[in-house]
Amino acid sequence: MTLWKNKLIYSLQSVWVLSYNHLMIIDISHISKLANLPIASKEKIKFEKQLSAILEHFKKLSEVVTDNIDETNQVTGLINIVRPDEISLSLPQSEVLKNSKNTQNDMFTVPVILQEGIEP
């Protein structure tokens, strides 16, 4: 099983690294901040290694000339699907709040984003 895996990775990887010879390093601290995702410091090294290896694979795509190729972001060909402008029932407030662990006065409680004394 390990043999096929190595073979497969080899057959795919051998071509992939040709066009670049430096390893892309992903800045986990910066990315986790952008993604609002707390990452423990011991996880950072592991993720950095794993994600950099995956980014290496992505470099294979640079082999393909795509200068005059359109982008595809959906495959159905549908455009501008709108619903009739009719009012329909929403979920009752009690239902909507039911799954929240932090509510107050029938509202969601959110973390503080503005601080007292600081002009917005």
Place this chain on the structure above:
Amino acid sequence: MNLHELTVSDARKMLDTKEISSIELTNTSLTRLEELEPKLNAFLTITRDIALNDAKKADNRIAKGEKTPLLGIPFSLKDMYLTKGIRTTAASKVLEDYIPPYSSTVFTKLQDAGAVLLGKNNQDAWAHGSSGENSDFGATKNPWNLEMIPGGSSSGPAVTVAADIAPFSMGTDTGGSIRQPAGLTNTVGLKPTYGRVSRYGVIAMASSFDTMGHFTKTAKDSAMVLSVTAGNDPHDATSSSLPVEDYLADLNKNIKGLRIGMPKEYFIPGMDAQVRNAVEKAIKKFEELGAKIIEISLPHTEYAIGAYYILQTAEVSSNLARYDGIRYGTFREYFGEEAKRRIMLGTFTLAHGYYDAYYKKGMKIRTLIKQDFDKAFEKVDIIAAPVSPTTAWKIGEKANDPLAMYLSDIFTVTANIAGIPGLTVPVEFINGLPVGTQLLGPHFSEKLLFRIGHQYELANPLYLKRPEL
């Protein structure tokens, strides 16, 4: 014949002729589920009381003479499908206590059709994975060998059908998550055309790739289930308004003269030689049944994994951004490792300065892969290809190597990139482990896929083989 071994189609006949009741069928399924669950870990929630209540209602409807395909038939749902009032977790600790206030369209349709929900299945958390091991609630075991993975991410749904717990189950397929586990568990797995089945109320993974499909024992059963789940849904703007076809109509037509393409890029040196032989043997069988086999090329196949993992993780990072612990669920530190990896990868490739090199490039390659299929379908009616480069692997073998795990999706992601349908049919056993072949067709060609699957099954009825449990 044991009741739990029935196909949807056989159960239908016996329910309609009153040989059995839905209560009997449902009790049989629940007993088997509860007996096997400690071995398989295929379920996260069992809805025993709801099931028995629904079965009673179904029996009443049958008694009144109602005849619909899934009335009174037990099934299970991957835990991606929202079920009003029934816990839905996506197999993640983030949603461990989440009780949805509304239901997915698919679940509503199945309930209206009188199908009987047994419970919610285990899976890779958020549908991220190819083995079932990424579940925050433990890995699901393959009924053909309990030391092996059943494939993923729809691990629990595949095992439910493979272990004869229910005759059908619902999964989701974003990059192969139905077709691959079907291949590894000797079940029939359908990934419908993008937009054929509503995505409304199903936890989103990568919205431009997500499709809602199912597992069954036979191609005919697969056709019966799609006849219920397919159709336009005003709640899903990407669902198609094309009419739902009579998927059973052509099943008994032979496949003489049909052109079946064999893409050379799907028979590569890195794959397991025995799997390759098994798939080639299946293609030979299509030829014996009268089909014409034509070698074709899908030249951009080798770029599919790269393009897919760029676009999919970008969509994942944006879809999972809503889980902030404010309105429901826990805070973001509860995400498992694989979700964290994908969120960060997607955030990175979408970030300023990298967008053109990754995301935009990925979308352009998506165009090329789609064009490959368009051109191929000018020459052939369908394509037959391997679904997984190996049989099921040992639990833990790839758990610390995300790249190796991603590469195992090499034959399945292309169909999601192009939005085309795919049907996995069981074709062989190697050392006691199942091998499947996937049939890929043009958009909305499900009816043809079922016909070919059914004709093949008549010649090689592997669904009659059962795991020893």
